[in-house]
Amino acid sequence: MSDSDESVHRVVRNDEEQYSIWRADRELPEGWYAEGTSGTREECLEHIGRVWTDMRPLSVRQHMAATSV
Template identity: 75%
Template sequence: MTDETTDERTYRVVVNDEEQYSIWLAARELPAGWHAEGTEGTREECLAHIGEVWTDMRPRSLRERMAEAR
């Protein structure tokens, strides 16, 4: 059985000011508050990259508050 819904579009990895990651279609304008991180490729490649670099899911502001509380 072949998958006829194979997504061959190009995506980019995006990140916001809280250092939260997502993917966005490369052909679309980025939403407010997000900027391109520099990685582009297939959906799977972008998600794999996010899996490697986004190891702490807490928003940056929470990480900073927690570090100050120590």
């Protein structure tokens, strides 16, 4: 199976709230979890573009929030 637009992908996220896509027929790599969205590669990338508005890892955001008080 190729990585064509017809392949089903899913949106995955790690503990740092970073997003990626992964082929639905493959086991997820350690540390990544299915976010709940699946579809074509393009649909998944569009979803990520809408929801991942702050690219900083969670630990950086938390550190900056704690030091700005």
